[in-house]
Amino acid sequence: MLERMARAATTSDVFNAIAEPQRREILVLLRSGERPVTELARELGMTQPGASKHLRVLREVGLVRDRQAGRQRLYDLDARGLRPVHEWAGGFERFWNESFDRLDAYVQDLKQEKEEGR
Amino acid sequence: MLERMARAATTSDVFNAIAEPQRREILVLLRSGERPVTELARELGMTQPGASKHLRVLREVGLVRDRQAGRQRLYDLDARGLRPVHEWAGGFERFWNESFDRLDAYVQDLKQEKEEGR
DNA sequence: CGAGCATATTCCGATATCGGCATACGTCAA
DNA sequence: TTGACGTATGCCGATATCGGAATATGCTCG
Structure with missing residues (x-):
């Protein structure tokens, strides 16, 4: 299935996931507690879809966990x-x-x- | 000059430089001493141009230094x-x-x- | 100088990235 | 159910990545 890859998928390992500065900022922010997407987006001056996409990557490599809280989805750090x-x-x-x-x-x-x- | 970038240039910061597994391997190898390009390539099972390219990236972010030694160019770790x-x-x-x-x-x-x- | 080894660069194709925008989905509340 | 809010996804354009192959450059020695 694998055709030649241009770069290790950002979604496949932690080193790639943290290569992106905004994702590192997200992780830092999450040290002070779980947060909904919108708040992260606001605090980092990015769009909501932007934040969602980065959070997806972080989730896929296991650096954040999410839980549903009403209408919101709270993201939490998993630093292991x-x-x-x-x-x-x-x-x-x-x-x-x-x-x-x-x-x-x-x-x-x-x-x-x-x-x-x- | 800067049109929108797809990703922080791999050549511009250390986090990106070490996102690539082969480059991490190069750094690890260099812990046991400086080496010419060909030897690195051989030890890691990559082509010479491949090794050269990775070394260029590592050099540009300052993780390796190089010095000319006869016909060879020896690469050395700079882990700071x-x-x-x-x-x-x-x-x-x-x-x-x-x-x-x-x-x-x-x-x-x-x-x-x-x-x-x- | 010229041969030959060591290394770097260039060009290519396939693919992935990231941001922006529009829009789909999901959940609650009236 | 419908509306409204919160979030995720899809698509796009511009660009960057990586590996491979061919080739250019560099350096040394005879």
């Missing part, structure tokens, strides 16, 4: 899917610290040269 | 750009733990019921 992202990036911690050390050493060198210079 | 990703995801730690707690509580409940049942 972000753990793999955190862990994956964390696997590089040693390396960005290393880079920092190098940078730090470099800055130290510059300072020293300057002081020795005058 | 992954720190924001780690931190962003880390901002949800409290929430996935919460979810875990809930799940845990639920499992406990099930156990208890079972024990009380017999």
Whole structure:
């Protein structure tokens, strides 16, 4: 069934789902509690259909849950899917610290040269 | 100049750059040291042009550095750009733990019921 | 300089993305 | 039931993505 894909479907994994800035903003907003679509749209300055579409993606990768509350549909955060992202990036911690050390050493060198210079 | 964009350019931010699985694999490989393009391609089972293209993206967002070494171009990890990703995801730690707690509580409940049942 | 290896770029096709707009669906309340 | 509100879906245009294949560029050594 699969013809060649142009890019991993945004709907198929968390890394793709959070590649879109507005979706990250939605997730951040949801940390302070569940919300109906319209309110999210308003808070983020997007249209209602826009918000709905992003929420659909987030739901499909399991980052949000929804429940019906009267006429409204409340969306709620389910952050468990972000753990793999955190862990994956964390696997590089040693390396960005290393880079920092190098940078730090470099800055130290510059300072020293300057002081020795005058 | 900017006509409407279909998606944030993959080349413009780290979140998009790491949305592609093969690029994540490249980064992981580079943790064990710098490598020429061909070796990366071989190790990941991709074509040379394919590897080059992914490396270009990674370079443009600053996740890798390259240096010329004879005929080869060696690519090296610069993981500093992954720190924001780690931190962003880390901002949800409290929430996935919460979810875990809930799940845990639920499992406990099930156990208890079972024990009380017999 | 010219051969040859290493890498980058270009062009292509198929597909996916995102935003906007119109509209369908769903639920409640009178 | 009908109306009104809240939300989802469908379609469109512009653009970007990815992989493959061919080809261009770069660098080194004889």
